[in-house]
Amino acid sequence: MTPSVTLAQKFGYRFSWVGMIGLSIMLLWGIMALIAPNIIPHPVGEIVDEDYFGAISSRFWLGSDYLGRDMLSRILMGARYTVGISLAAVSIACFSGVVLGMTAAVVGGWFDAAVSRFLDAMNSIPGKLSGLVVVAAVGSSITVLIVTLAVIYTPGAYRFARALAVNINTMDYITVARTRGEGLVYIIGSEILPNIIGPVLADLGLRFVFIVLLLSGLSFLGLGVQPPYADWGALVHENVGGLPFGAPAVIVPSLAIASLTISVNLLIDNLPQKIRDRSA
Amino acid sequence: MENLVEIRDLKVEATTDSGRRVDIIKAVSLDIAPGEIVALIGESGSGKTTIALTLMGYTRSGCRICGGQVRIAGKDMVTLSERERAGIRGTQVAYVPQSAAAAFNPAMRIIDQVIEISRIHQLMPDGRARLKAIDLFRALSLPNPETIGSRYPHQVSGGQLQRLSAAMALIGDPKLVIFDEPTTALDVTTQIEVLRAFKAVMKKGGISGVYVSHDLAVVAQIADRIVVLRNGEVQEAGTTAEILTCAQHPYTRELLAAFEPKPRDHEIGVEDRKVLLEVSDLVSGYGPIQADGLPLVQAVKDVSLTVKKGRNLGIIGESGCGKSTLARTIAGILPAYSGNLLFDNRELAGTVRQRSRDQLRDMQIVFQYADTALNPEKSIEEILGRPLQFYHGLKGKQRDTRIDQLLDMVHLPKSLRHRRPQELSGGQKQRVNFARALAAEPKLIICDEITSALDTVVAAAIINLLKELQRELSLSYIFISHDLSVVEAICDEIVVMYGGRKVEEITPAQLKAPQHPYSKLLFSSVPKLDPAWLDALELDPELVRTYGHT
Numbered sequence: 001m002t003p004s005v006t007l008a009q010k011f012g013y014r015f016s017w018v019g020m021i022g023l024s025i026m027l028l029w030g031i032m033a034l035i036a037p038n039i040i041p042h043p044v045g046e047i048v049d050e051d052y053f054g055a056i057s058s059r060f061w062l063g064s065d066y067l068g069r070d071m072l073s074r075i076l077m078g079a080r081y082t083v084g085i086s087l088a089a090v091s092i093a094c095f096s097g098v099v100l101g102m103t104a105a106v107v108g109g110w111f112d113a114a115v116s117r118f119l120d121a122m123n124s125i126p127g128k129l130s131g132l133v134v135v136a137a138v139g140s141s142i143t144v145l146i147v148t149l150a151v152i153y154t155p156g157a158y159r160f161a162r163a164l165a166v167n168i169n170t171m172d173y174i175t176v177a178r179t180r181g182e183g184l185v186y187i188i189g190s191e192i193l194p195n196i197i198g199p200v201l202a203d204l205g206l207r208f209v210f211i212v213l214l215l216s217g218l219s220f221l222g223l224g225v226q227p228p229y230a231d232w233g234a235l236v237h238e239n240v241g242g243l244p245f246g247a248p249a250v251i252v253p254s255l256a257i258a259s260l261t262i263s264v265n266l267l268i269d270n271l272p273q274k275i276r277d278r279s280a
Numbered sequence: 281m282e283n284l285v286e287i288r289d290l291k292v293e294a295t296t297d298s299g300r301r302v303d304i305i306k307a308v309s310l311d312i313a314p315g316e317i318v319a320l321i322g323e324s325g326s327g328k329t330t331i332a333l334t335l336m337g338y339t340r341s342g343c344r345i346c347g348g349q350v351r352i353a354g355k356d357m358v359t360l361s362e363r364e365r366a367g368i369r370g371t372q373v374a375y376v377p378q379s380a381a382a383a384f385n386p387a388m389r390i391i392d393q394v395i396e397i398s399r400i401h402q403l404m405p406d407g408r409a410r411l412k413a414i415d416l417f418r419a420l421s422l423p424n425p426e427t428i429g430s431r432y433p434h435q436v437s438g439g440q441l442q443r444l445s446a447a448m449a450l451i452g453d454p455k456l457v458i459f460d461e462p463t464t465a466l467d468v469t470t471q472i473e474v475l476r477a478f479k480a481v482m483k484k485g486g487i488s489g490v491y492v493s494h495d496l497a498v499v500a501q502i503a504d505r506i507v508v509l510r511n512g513e514v515q516e517a518g519t520t521a522e523i524l525t526c527a528q529h530p531y532t533r534e535l536l537a538a539f540e541p542k543p544r545d546h547e548i549g550v551e552d553r554k555v556l557l558e559v560s561d562l563v564s565g566y567g568p569i570q571a572d573g574l575p576l577v578q579a580v581k582d583v584s585l586t587v588k589k590g591r592n593l594g595i596i597g598e599s600g601c602g603k604s605t606l607a608r609t610i611a612g613i614l615p616a617y618s619g620n621l622l623f624d625n626r627e628l629a630g631t632v633r634q635r636s637r638d639q640l641r642d643m644q645i646v647f648q649y650a651d652t653a654l655n656p657e658k659s660i661e662e663i664l665g666r667p668l669q670f671y672h673g674l675k676g677k678q679r680d681t682r683i684d685q686l687l688d689m690v691h692l693p694k695s696l697r698h699r700r701p702q703e704l705s706g707g708q709k710q711r712v713n714f715a716r717a718l719a720a721e722p723k724l725i726i727c728d729e730i731t732s733a734l735d736t737v738v739a740a741a742i743i744n745l746l747k748e749l750q751r752e753l754s755l756s757y758i759f760i761s762h763d764l765s766v767v768e769a770i771c772d773e774i775v776v777m778y779g780g781r782k783v784e785e786i787t788p789a790q791l792k793a794p795q796h797p798y799s800k801l802l803f804s805s806v807p808k809l810d811p812a813w814l815d816a817l818e819l820d821p822e823l824v825r826t827y828g829h830t
Binding site: 171172173175176178179180181182190191194195 | 611612613632635637640644645647649652653654655656657658666667670671716720
């Protein structure tokens with residue numbers, strides 16, 4: 001009997017092994033981000049290798065960067081920024097989007113129309129472009145990045161949650177709650193949210209991936225996380241000169257971005273039926 | 281004479297989501313002679329549709345025929361290849377679905393869909409198929425048989441569409457036609473026309489039929505033999521007369537007993553009861569407001585009625601007559617455009633928001649489909665606990681005891697409280713739905729078709745429960761239904777609605793002699809258990825033209 005079967009028996013969920021791999025990689029990066037300062041072999045800012053763009057060796061597991069700093073340490077610390085900023089941004093985006101979406105579905109009328117049109121207008125501005133404009137205007141700091149990314153991805157979360165909530169809103173149990181005299185907070189929090197939470201969580205994961213990619217893109221353009229700090233996108237950017245030498249310093253952070261985004265996608269695509277099909 | 285259909289030891293199993301295997305048909309055997317119509321009757325989940333579908337060698341997804349034989353004219357549908365089965369479907373066995381509206385493609389003309397079978401099996405040239413279809417339309421007494429086929433499905437009524445789907449089934453000259461609850465979704469007045477048309481066509485063509493239904497009275501009109509099913513097993517089989525007059529099996533008797541008229545025992549004396557709810561000249565509807573201040577679609581027009589304390593009012597009418605809109609307007613879900621609502625001698629505001637919490641508590645509404653009225657993500661305890669906390673501020677232990685009391689009142693075991701609605705049967709869900717209304721301790725409960733989605737036996741039990749609770753709690757009900765026998769069983773007064781208007785107000789004592797012509801038509805259209813009822817029934821053609829939708 002495989003472990004996934006015993007898990008299934010215990011929780012009533014059935015994970016496929018692909019989903020398990022996605023979950024493990026995701027958890028691994030999460031744990032790395034948490035404990036990075038305690039496990040890095042070399043200080044992040046210190047030049048420890050005589051050679052620049054050093055190869056993989058027993059001393060530098062992932063080689064060294066363009067100044068001769070340890071890549072493994074920089075990647076592990078970079079995980080904090082990439083995972084942390086994206087997680088903060090996606091939480092804000094999904095929270096505000098989902099709350100607004102459910103409210104619009106329940107309240108309807110002019111409120112729905114006004115919020116929907118406003119957020120549609122926001123949605124029509126390309127994400128990378130508005131990110132560039134904001135960072136160029138107010139400068140780049142971690143707070144600015146989080147808020148910008150959150151604002152860019154709120155309209156999508158709103159649309160998604162509103163579409164789900166509109167269906168639930170037509171159910172008789174919502175009518176029953178209304179005739180009971182229930183307020184808005186109870187209706188969206190206790191009657192609607194439990195019915196859309198599965199798809200909303202899947203959407204959250206997907207949006208997390210988008211934000212990681214956008215953040216990495218901004219950092220690659222030099223507009224994201226600023227030195228001396230570096231997220232994975234910034235690591236690719238600063239080591240891009242190593243490309244002709246085939247230096248691990250430029251390949252490894254790219255692989256890190258790919259592994260995180262792909263693992264989240266794998267997990268979402270292989271969510272247990274019970275979570276994924278809750279609204280069905 | 282050799283039987284057309286021979287089912288021997290048929291076993292069907294289903295695989296559940298968790299991978300468990302469940303036997304849904306357990307060794308069923310039955311025969312159908314050529315030209316004979318056999319009815320499969322039973323409650324939902326009894327396997328009647330599953331058996332009917334195996335006659336086409338088909339099972340719904342997740343199900344599998346795991347044993348036995350289904351022989352049609354000597355061929356075993358179980359062992360045939362899919363290609364061979366496809367050749368038989370439509371030409372030897374045909375199917376008439378429950379909801380014709382869902383079975384027709386809305387984007388194609390009806391005639392093209394009707395002759396599709398002859399086209400697929402290359403039975404005849406299209407021109408001949410069209411002529412044959414028109415003959416069938418005529419035989420099924422459809423209006424304008426020459427031209428009705430060129431319409432689209434949404435341009436004909438539900439009863440007509442159901443007959444058109446029968447024409448579709450009959451075009452390939454099948455030896456066996458499966459009717460899967462074909463009249464369940466129709467109004468009683470329409471049902472009669474459809475039943476008559478089916479019966480005539482089947483008799484004329486000498487076609488065998490399988491008629492799946494849960495309505496014994498309908499089956500009595502059309503079937504030669506009845507097979508009673510429960511839990512995937514045959515409980516009893518016999519000719520229609522045998523089953524109706526000397527049923528042996530307790531379940532069959534229960535089914536029959538649910539048809540016995542149970543006149544309401546009237547308390548005599550207290551005539552000057554207080555008026556609880558007074559509705560006067562109510563107008564309500566949907567759509568944008570027109571220049572005259574009325575909505576585009578007026579579903580309820582100038583309806584007045586009164587409900588007295590401790591008495592019940594029934595509202596009856598066909599679908600689309602405005603009875604549910606009326607209920608929703610009284611409950612404040614839809615705004616009234618004009619008219620007055622007086623509840624307990626106090627003016628009642630038009631919408632829920634403007635009403636006080638006590639007014640909301642005093643009037644509760646129970647919906648038809650417990651499936652959509654109970655939040656699937658909440659346990660029974662949470663569902664019942666919320667109104668207790670909301671209206672009465674009960675918490676913790678007090679709330680728990682009250683939940684137990686409520687479950688007890690609706691005759692449900694206390695162990696159900698931690699379950700979710702989808703783990704309950706239809707009848708249990710409806711009881712929970714009703715218990716939630718009781719939790720508010722209301723004076724008036726509006727019941728919107730609460731028994732319509734339930735099986736006969738279960739519905740009868742719910743009605744008994746309602747009566748019992750009324751005696752104990754001195755409630756009043758507004759009971760909305762299209763089913764006359766249900767309304768008759770529980771109501772002191774009945775309002776008949778037609779086209780958004782109240783056409784008549786009657787007491788059950790006067791039921792035998794309604795005055796308004798529509799009431800007459802409606803009351804005489806309710807099927808009776810007597811097999812000769814349909815043939816003997818004569819409806820005034822004038823009335824049918826005016827009020828029928830055929």
